[in-house]
Each structure stands twice: as C-alpha cells, then as structure tokens.
Amino acid sequence: xxxxxxxxxxxxxxxxxxxxxxxxxxxxxxxxxxxxxxxxxxxxxxxxxxxxxxxxxxxxxxxxxxxxxxxxxxxxxxxxxxxxxxxxxxxxxxxxxxxxxxxxxxxxxxxxxxxxxxxxxxxxxxxxxxxxxxxxxxxxxxxxxxxxxxxxxxxxxxxxxxxxxxxxxxxxxxxxxxxxxxxxxxxxxxxxxxxxxxxxxxxxxxxxxxxxxxxxxxxxxxxxxxxxxxxxxxxxxxxxxxxxxxxxxxxxxxxxxxxxxxxxxxxxxxxxxxxxxxxxxxxxxxxxxxxxxxxxxxxxxxxxxxxxxxxxxxxxxxxxxxxxxxxxxxxxxxxxxx
Amino acid sequence: xxxxxxxxxxxxxxxxxxxxxxxxxxxxxxxxxxxxxxxxxxxxxxxxxxxxxxxxxxxxxxxxxxxxxxxxxxxxxxxxxxxxxxxxxxxxxxxxxxxxxxxxxxxxxxxxxxxxxxxxxxxxxxxxxxxxxxxxxxxxxxxxxxxxxxxxxxxxxxxxxxxxxxxxxxxxxxxxxxxxxxxxxxxxxxxxxxxxxxxxxxxxxxxxxxxxxxxxxxxxxxxxxxxxxxxxxxxxxxxxxxxxxxxxxxxxxxxxxxxxxxxxxxxxxxxxxxxxxxxxxxxxxxxxxxxxxxxxxxxxxxxxxxxxxxxxxxxxxxxxxxxxxxxx
Numbered sequence: 101x102x103x104x105x106x107x108x109x110x111x112x113x114x115x116x117x118x119x120x121x122x123x124x125x126x127x128x129x130x131x132x133x134x135x136x137x138x139x140x141x142x143x144x145x146x147x148x149x150x151x152x153x154x155x156x157x158x159x160x161x162x163x164x165x166x167x168x169x170x171x172x173x174x175x176x177x178x179x180x181x182x183x184x185x186x187x188x189x190x191x192x193x194x195x196x197x198x199x200x201x202x203x204x205x206x207x208x209x210x211x212x213x214x215x216x217x218x219x220x221x222x223x224x225x226x227x228x229x230x231x232x233x234x235x236x237x238x239x240x241x242x243x244x245x246x247x248x249x250x251x252x253x254x255x256x257x258x259x260x261x262x263x264x265x266x267x268x269x270x271x272x273x274x275x276x277x278x279x280x281x282x283x284x285x286x287x288x289x290x291x292x293x294x295x296x297x298x299x300x301x302x303x304x305x306x307x308x309x310x311x312x313x314x315x316x317x318x319x320x321x322x323x324x325x326x327x328x329x330x331x332x333x334x335x336x337x338x339x340x341x342x343x344x345x346x347x348x349x350x351x352x353x354x355x356x357x358x359x360x361x362x363x364x365x366x367x368x369x370x371x372x373x374x375x376x377x378x379x380x381x382x383x384x385x386x387x388x389x390x391x392x393x394x395x396x397x398x399x400x401x402x403x404x405x406x407x408x409x410x411x412x413x414x415x416x417x418x419x420x421x422x423x424x425x426x427x428x429x430x431x432x433x434x435x436x437x438x
Numbered sequence: 439x440x441x442x443x444x445x446x447x448x449x450x451x452x453x454x455x456x457x458x459x460x461x462x463x464x465x466x467x468x469x470x471x472x473x474x475x476x477x478x479x480x481x482x483x484x485x486x487x488x489x490x491x492x493x494x495x496x497x498x499x500x501x502x503x504x505x506x507x508x509x510x511x512x513x514x515x516x517x518x519x520x521x522x523x524x525x526x527x528x529x530x531x532x533x534x535x536x537x538x539x540x541x542x543x544x545x546x547x548x549x550x551x552x553x554x555x556x557x558x559x560x561x562x563x564x565x566x567x568x569x570x571x572x573x574x575x576x577x578x579x580x581x582x583x584x585x586x587x588x589x590x591x592x593x594x595x596x597x598x599x600x601x602x603x604x605x606x607x608x609x610x611x612x613x614x615x616x617x618x619x620x621x622x623x624x625x626x627x628x629x630x631x632x633x634x635x636x637x638x639x640x641x642x643x644x645x646x647x648x649x650x651x652x653x654x655x656x657x658x659x660x661x662x663x664x665x666x667x668x669x670x671x672x673x674x675x676x677x678x679x680x681x682x683x684x685x686x687x688x689x690x691x692x693x694x695x696x697x698x699x700x701x702x703x704x705x706x707x708x709x710x711x712x713x714x715x716x717x718x719x720x721x722x723x724x725x726x727x728x729x730x731x732x733x734x735x736x737x738x739x740x741x742x743x744x745x746x747x748x749x750x751x752x753x754x755x756x757x758x759x760x761x762x763x764x765x766x
Contacts, residue, residue, distance in 0.1 A: 207663040
C-alpha cells in the first residue's frame with residue numbers, strides 16, 4: 101500500500117536580495133494513511149516551509165527547486181510539485197484532500213466575515229452545493245468539534261470568540277470536507293496548557309473518527325510524545341533523524357535529537373541545577389557551516405570529518421534513520437574512539 | 439444605533455452655533471468692510487461716493503453696528519425666517535445664488551469621484567498583488583507625477599488640447615450657442631464634450647492619492663495569515679484577494695469619506711475658476727475677497743454643516759462595515 105504522502109528529496113530555495121536561502125535542503129519522509137507524523141525542530145529549521153510546500157503555498161520569493169511530493173488519492177499517485185501552483189488541480193486538493201490549520205486562530209480568520217460564512221465557503225467550494233445545505237454541514241462539523249451552540253456561533257465574528265473556540269472553529273473549517281491528510285502547523289503553540297490538552301484530545305478523537313493522517317508540526321517535544329506515531333526531526337532545512345516515537349525518545353541516535361531531549365526541563369529535578377541547553381545558536385541561513393550543519397554545536401564533533409563532510413542519511417533499522425557520520429560505515433575507523 | 443445617531447445630530451446645534459460665531463468673526467477680521475471695497479472699486483472706475491451717501495449706505499447695510507448686533511441679526515434671521523441674507527455683491531438672496539450652483543457642483547463632483555474610484559481601485563489592487571512588477575512601477579510613477587502636477591495646470595493643458603485638436607471652445611459647461619437653449623440631444627452632447635475636462639482633472643488628482651493609500655493598505659493585509667489560510671482552502675487567487683484583504687483594506691478608505699461631502703461642495707475652486715465652471719467654489723472665493731459677509735458666512739456655515747453630516751455618515755458606514763467596531 102503506497103504511503104498517503106511521500107516527500108522525496110525536497111529542496112526549497114528563497115532567492116532574496118542578500119542571497120539564496122536554502123530553506124529545505126533535501127527533505128524526505130513518508131506519511132501513511134491514518135497515522136500521525138510529527139515534524140519537530142527549532143525556529144528556522146524549515147518545518148513551516150515544509151508544510152506550505154506540500155500545499156504549494158510557499159510565499160515568494162520561495163520556490164520548489166527539486167524533489168517530489170507524491171500524494172496517493174485512492175489509487176492515483178499525484179505529484180504535487182508538478183502541478184501549477186495556481187491551477188485547478190492543486191486547488192481541488194487544498195481544503196478537500198489535504199487541509200491545513202495554523203498557529204494563530206484569531207489571525208487565521210477574516211475579521212470582517214462571520215465564522216459561518218468562512219466555513220461554508222470551503223464546503224460550497226469543494227462540494228458545489230448551495231448555502232442552505234452547506235450551513236447544515238457547518239453546524240454538524242461545529243458540533244463534532246465540541247463547539248457550544250453552533251447555531252449561535254455561525255453568526256459570530258472571530259473577535260467574539262475565545263482562542264480555544266477559534267481553534268476549534270479552525271479545525272472544523274479544515275475538516276469540513278473530510279480531508280485525508282491534516283497538516284497542523286503548531287496548532288497549540290498559541291494556547292494555554294489546559295486548552296492545549298483539550299485541542300489535542302479533540303484532534304486525537306477526530307483522527308480516529310475520520311481515519312485521517314495528521315502531519316503535526318511543532319517544537320514542543322512533550323506534545324510529540326503524547327500524540328505522534330512517528331517523528332521527523334529537522335535542523336536547518338534537513339531531516340537529521342526520523343523514527344517511531346518510542347524509539348526516538350528511548351534510543352535517539354543523532355546528537356541533535358539527544359541534545360533536544362536532554363534540554364527538556366524535568367519537574368522534580370534537583371534544585372539549583374542548571375537547565376541543559378544546546379550550546380551555540382542557530383547559524384544564519386545565508387552562512388551555513390561547512391560539512392555537517394550541526395557540527396558547531398555538537399558534543400560529538402569529530403574535527404576533520406564533521407566540518408568537511410556532508411553526512412548522508414543512514415538507515416539504522418527498518419524505520420529509523422539518522423543523518424550523522426557517527427553511523428556511517430565509511431568513517432567508522434576514523435571515528436573509532438567513541 | 440438610533441440613539442447614537444440622534445445624539446450626534448443634537449450635537450450639530452452647538453457645534454454650528456460655535457462655528458457661526460467664529461466664521462462671522464473671521465470674515466470681519468480684515469480691516470474695512472464690503473462698503474470700503476465697493477467704494478474703492480467705484481473710485482477706480484471713475485465715479486465717486488461722497489461721505490453722506492457713504493453714511494447712508496452704511497446704515498442701510500447695518501455695517502455701522504457693533505459686531506454682536508450684526509451677528510445676532512444674521513443668525514436670528516436664519517433661525518427664525520430661514521433667510522440667509524442678501525449678497526451685497528450680487529444683490530440677490532444668498533439662497534438663490536448658492537442653490538443654483540450647488541446642482542452643477544454636485545454633478546461634477548460625483549462624476550469625478552466615480553471616475554476616481556473606477557480608475558484607482560483596480561490599479562491599486564493590481565499594484566499590490568503584483569508588487570515590483572513593471573506595471574506596479576509604472577503606475578506608481580504616473581501616480582507621483584499626477585500628485586505633483588497642479589490641477590489648474592492640467593486643466594489649462596486639457597483645455598488647450600480640446601481646443602486645438604477638437605476645435606471646441608472648452609471653457610465652462612456649455613458652448614455659447616447652447617448655454618441658454620432648451621435641453622435637447624445636441625445640448626446634451628455638447629454638455630458631455632465639455633464635462634469630461636473637469637471630471638478628468640478633478641478625478642486624476644484624487645486617483646493618485648487613492649492608489650497610493652489603497653496599495654499600502656492592501657500590501658499590509660496581503661501578508662496576513664488569513665489570506666494564506668484562504669489560499670490553503672483552495673480558493674482562486676483573484677476571488678480570495680477581493681473577498682478578504684481588499685475588504686479589510688477598505689476600512690481606512692471609508693473613514694476618509696468624512697471629508698468627501700465638504701470637498702465636493704467647495705468644488706476645487708481654482709480649477710473651477712480656470713475652467714469657468716458655474717460651481718460654488720469661485721462664488722465662495724469672490725465672496726471672501728469682497729467681504730460679502732452674508733454670502734461668505736452662509737456658505738461657510740453650509741460647508742460646516744455638510745462636514746458634520748458627512749463625518750456622521752462616514753462613522754455610520756464604518757460601524758456597518760467593520761464588525762469589530764460596535765457601540766458598547
């Protein structure tokens with residue numbers, strides 16, 4: 101069974117006045133039907149660009165330079181990168197097969213249109229039905245996402261709803277046409293912890309109900325551990341490690357992943373202990389380090405290799421890959437003393 | 439909402455009263471008065487006025503009374519009899535003079551406003567959505583040139599073109615043979631052939647400013663998340679631009695409508711003078727120059743009233759159009 105979404109060697113470049121920014125350098129991963137894949141990384145790692153590249157809404161001056169994104173609709177394999185970004189084919193898929201929810205619910209809705217109008221729009225656009233029938237569906241989906249009093253809500257404007265309710269409305273809007281894949285770009289980052297838990301619960305339930313795959317983009321590892329089936333860790337436009345969630349948390353292989361996990365603050369840890377952080381800062385994307393992108397901050401740095409060789413992705417086990425020379429047989433001897 | 443409107447309209451009365459005092463005072467401020475100017479002109483023309491006649495005239499026009507009495511009589515007459523007084527210069531009731539010209543002024547103004555909107559909106563939207571393209575730079579350039587060229591200069595140039603290319607005498611709204619004739623198809627066509635000059639001149643002035651404002655507003659909105667979200671829903675680019683960011687970018691434009699009515703009435707005075715249009719602008723200019731008190735004062739009062747009305751209309755429109763603004 102082909103994966104629902106297959107991203108292969110995706111490269112996205114931004115041609116700015118200061119130079120070319122390689123937002124995505126060679127990203128590959130897969131999403132199976134019904135599973136939740138989390139994309140984790142710090143700001144600037146390219147995860148948001150990744151999400152937008154799938155739907156072909158990368159803002160200019162960004163462009164997909166190389167690579168493929170293959171979406172399996174029923175039995176048909178569609179190469180999304182080959183479609184015209186403004187054409188009818190990709191517009192059919194947006195909102196219907198693949199939907200997206202965003203980080204700031206208040207900013208994602210138009211302030212001068214009602215909630216009902218905006219949700220109806222997606223339904224009417226993709227199903228070609230009239231407003232009355234669309235409204236019936238809108239009320240239904242709002243009910244399913246746990247919105248109190250849907251008949252009232254559809255006449256309200258976004259500024260009249262709370263953050264949590266708006267996030268539910270946004271989820272309703274995205275799910276209104278029963279997408280196969282939901283891309284969630286940091287949906288809980290702007291919410292307080294309690295609301296965050298509710299929204300995650302909601303997404304989990306809806307996923308089961310709709311048998312939907314979710315591509316969950318976040319920088320919050322705790323959310324990942326609760327929610328994801330598999331995890332893809334990104335750094336500066338590259339995938340540095342990917343594995344199922346349990347393996348990633350219990351046996352991380354890439355030094356960056358390990359550092360990330362170590363930096364999670366533990367409650368109950370000894371007082372007076374410093375928080376672990378990753379030394380250094382994210383490099384300017386216009387001045388990338390030579391060799392391995394992470395080497396200036398890596399605790400396992402091997403001089404002579406890591407600053408000269410660009411590591412390739414090594415398959416460690418069936419589903420576990422890491423991009424690091426530590427696991428590359430070609431350099432096994434040079435690295436020897438662990 | 440109704441309460442809001444009623445309250446605002448009640449506030450018109452003290453505002454207008456205050457403005458009327460100010461207006462009357464300011465008109466009187468330059469030394470001398472209408473009679474002095476008249477006498478001076480008569481003297482330049484050759485005839486003269488002796489002191490006795492002058493005193494009689496002065497008393498007749500009540501120009502020898504103290505300021506408050508004159509003001510009181512003026513305002514009193516307006517309120518009680520609805521009579522705005524008599525113009526010294528034209529020797530006709532003020533209302534006659536103003537109303538007859540108001541019609542033309544409104545027509546030309548509305549025409550030029552529609553012209554402005556029809557031209558400016560599509561250009562601004564194109565400019566904003568195709569930022570840094572050739573036409574964006576082109577329209578920006580034309581816009582700046584339009585802002586820089588004085589209206590009266592443009593009026594003169596167009597008049598000259600109309601005359602030398604089309605052989606039509608371009609001043610005024612009608613050619614001399616049609617001016618007093620009854621309305622007919624020919625008169626209408628002649629009217630149209632004259633009308634386009636003031637509409638284009640006044641229209642292009644407003645167009646440049648509107649394009650810049652609208653483009654800037656729209657550029658702000660185009661980068662916002664809700665535009666991206668609409669795209670991610672699968673909407674066509676053109677449809678989503680019109681439905682979302684354009685709609686939101688209109689808000690600042692609507693608040694600028696507050697000065698629309700008054701600017702319509704004052705009617706681009708200099709252009710009207712150059713083109714010889716029968717609008718209220720030149721009338722007003724003369725009245726002020728001559729210190730024709732009742733005419734000038736009434737005119738300013740009317741202008742203030744229309745400003746208050748159009749501010750109120752603009753506020754109401756904004757309330758209707760932007761759901762975020764509500765009376766709490």
